Structures are given as C-alpha cells and as structure tokens.
Amino acid sequence: MNTPATPSNIAVVGLGYVGCVTAACLSSLGHAVTGVDRDEYKVRSVLNGRAPFFEPGLEGLVRDNVAVGRLRATTSLAEAIADADIALVCVGTPSEKNGNLSLDQLERVISEIAGLLDSRTKPLVVAIRSTVFPGTCEQVVITALGTRAAVVSNPEFLREGAAVRDFMEPSLVVVGGTDREAVQRVAKLYEPLGVTPCLVSLRTAEMIKYACNAFHALKIAFANEIGAFSTSLEVDGHEVMNTVCEDVKLNVSPAYMKPGFAFGGSCLPKDLRALVYRAGRLDLGCRCSNPCCRATTNIWRELLLPYWSCQLSVSVSSDWPSKKIPMIFGKVPSFRCSNNSSAKGATCASLIRISGSMRSMAAIATSF
Numbered sequence: 001m002n003t004p005a006t007p008s009n010i011a012v013v014g015l016g017y018v019g020c021v022t023a024a025c026l027s028s029l030g031h032a033v034t035g036v037d038r039d040e041y042k043v044r045s046v047l048n049g050r051a052p053f054f055e056p057g058l059e060g061l062v063r064d065n066v067a068v069g070r071l072r073a074t075t076s077l078a079e080a081i082a083d084a085d086i087a088l089v090c091v092g093t094p095s096e097k098n099g100n101l102s103l104d105q106l107e108r109v110i111s112e113i114a115g116l117l118d119s120r121t122k123p124l125v126v127a128i129r130s131t132v133f134p135g136t137c138e139q140v141v142i143t144a145l146g147t148r149a150a151v152v153s154n155p156e157f158l159r160e161g162a163a164v165r166d167f168m169e170p171s172l173v174v175v176g177g178t179d180r181e182a183v184q185r186v187a188k189l190y191e192p193l194g195v196t197p198c199l200v201s202l203r204t205a206e207m208i209k210y211a212c213n214a215f216h217a218l219k220i221a222f223a224n225e226i227g228a229f230s231t232s233l234e235v236d237g238h239e240v241m242n243t244v245c246e247d248v249k250l251n252v253s254p255a256y257m258k259p260g261f262a263f264g265g266s267c268l269p270k271d272l273r274a275l276v277y278r279a280g281r282l283d284l285g286c287r288c289s290n291p292c293c294r295a296t297t298n299i300w301r302e303l304l305l306p307y308w309s310c311q312l313s314v315s316v317s318s319d320w321p322s323k324k325i326p327m328i329f330g331k332v333p334s335f336r337c338s339n340n341s342s343a344k345g346a347t348c349a350s351l352i353r354i355s356g357s358m359r360s361m362a363a364i365a366t367s368f
C-alpha cells in the first residue's frame, strides 16, 4: 500500500459504524480527516484515540492516526467542512415502520451543509456513503445543494466484524455521478488500495448497493434451502454447496446475471418443478425455488402471452427474427434464457422485473 500522491482534506459526517471506519482507514492512507458527529461520546472517543465501538483493528488505526494528527473529530459541522475538499456523508438511514428508508438524518445534514456553502471559498464534493434509494442524491441532495457543490454517490459495502479489512481490501469500489472531476476526485481516495473503482451514473451507484444486498440475502436463503433439502434427504448440504461453488463458469459467475427474459428450455422448469414438488412432500418451504417457478409460469400465462397477442405485429417487425414467430404460438415458447437475451425487448424485461423478480424477493424477505 502506497501513500497517496495527493492527500485530500476530508470531512466524514457521522462517526457511526461506516463513518468511523471510513475516517480511520482514509487517515491511515495518508489523507487529513476530520470526523464530525452530533454524538459527543463518539467525538470524545476518537479525540482520545479510542474507537467508539468494537471492531477488529479499528482502535489501533484511530489511536495511531490521532497521534500523528491525521485524524481529528469535532461536533461542529462548520469546523469539519471549513477546509475540506470532500465531505463523505455517513449518517444513518434506518428503516421506518413500513420498511421505507428514513431520510431524516440525511435531509438534516444536507440542509446544514447547504447553509455553510456560501461562506466557502473552495469547491466541495459531497459524497453520499449512506445507503439511499436510487434517485435520492438527485431529489434530496442536489435539490438542496444546487450547483454550489458537486454530488457523487459512493456506497459502502463493508461487513460488521470485518469492516477494516473490507475497507482496506475492498471487493468493490463504486463511485457514481455526472461531474467527472468530482467522481475522479472521490475515486482517487481509494487509489492506494490498488482497486479500480467502477465509475457509473449516480442512480446506478445507489442501485448497486441494493442489488448487492438483495443478492447476498438471496444467496443465504438459497444455501439454507438447499441445506435443508439436502439434510432431509440425508445428503451433506455443505458438500453440495461447496461443490456448487467450485463451478465458477456457470454457478458463481456472471452467467445468468443479466436482466432480460424469464428462464425456459427443457430442463430448468422441469427440474425446478420436481424440486418444489419433492420439497412440498417433505414439508419444506422451498421459498426461493418455488417463487422462481411460479413467477416464470405466471409471466407466460398472465402477462406475456396476452401482451404478445396484442403487440405481435410490432414485435415481429422490430424485435423477433421471423423464424421464431411460430414458437410464440406454440404450446410453450421454448428457448433457454441466455445472457444476451436483453435484445428481446425492454418492455418484456420490465414486465418480468415487476411480476417475477419482485414476487421472488418479497417471498424471500418474508421467509426471514
């Protein structure tokens, strides 16, 4: 790990889990970091060279970087951003009762930053590290800050218990925004870590965080489901899943990971139905596979066939090769969903997203 060529002055807003780890790690990369929190306990902890909570490796980083003057803390936002080039916003976005994300902390802190911008003489990049729904940076942050600060999204993927390691050896660094210079500036913070940040649009960056977490949840639920099924058949579920993961070409890989069409073909529907049927006989929920099965069947029956009946003349001329037309009227259109199926129509993909994927995810969420 090298010291960055151009250390930045960084304000980290919120010294909670994400903020404190971010502040300590960035200061250890050579940046000058001021952490700010309205919670005096957290600020005092950092000022005393102590981590405000336990996380392996954090206390040492806080102690060492406070000692050399690269990491400071304050309760004053004005003081923290006075000299900052970049403000990394790491405030909480907790769940509301209905599951929606509460943006109260974010809205408040952004309005406080907005109130401080006019007295600044140098430009500020505001990078949102808090997890927010796509569109939030535009609707909440840019609306409040206007053109007085550049806004980027820089979601965090750390895991509690391995947060310092995840920061220092990141699996993914994402920076999203429309202001190229601001995006590059934030991406450069991570240069010493030897990763190539993914530079994407603002909304894409926000969405990637949700995609990652939904995928993790899906994997856990799926592994548990296969584990339960295996156990009930006196098969070692760990051996099954370990072997499944050996296939990095089709299984743990980008294969089948492109939004597009529903699955079909001769094997997938048949084998999934058999799995769901046998799981049912064993009184197992099969909460991952069952909704996948139902979603695909329902797409054909309820959505796509009626849709195609109306739209066929348009579809035939625009999207579909003529030799495929008879298959649409066959008993079940027969093709395997492949990675390059997106050409088969954005409208169909939207229908699938609404009907299939969301049903699957809802079923999985309720299974926790």
Ligand SMILES: NC(=O)c1ccc[n+]([C@@H]2O[C@H](COP(=O)([O-])OP(=O)(O)OC[C@H]3O[C@@H](n4cnc5c(N)ncnc54)[C@H](O)[C@@H]3O)[C@@H](O)[C@H]2O)c1
Residues within 6 Å of the ligand: 013, 014, 015, 016, 017, 018, 019, 036, 037, 038, 039, 042, 077, 090, 091, 092, 093, 094, 105, 108, 109, 129, 130, 131, 132, 156, 157, 158, 159, 160
């Ligand atoms: N905890 C995780 O593992 C994790 C991982 C990835 C992303 N995230 C996301 O990162 C964000 C932060 O999560 P967290 O776990 O660090 O939250 P947290 O609640 O631990 O910390 C948020 C901090 O922000 C401070 N704060 C709130 N408003 C403030 C204001 N106006 N001025 C100064 N400080 C203010 C709070 O006092 C608190 O210390 C969330 O959006 C979360 O979803 C969390």
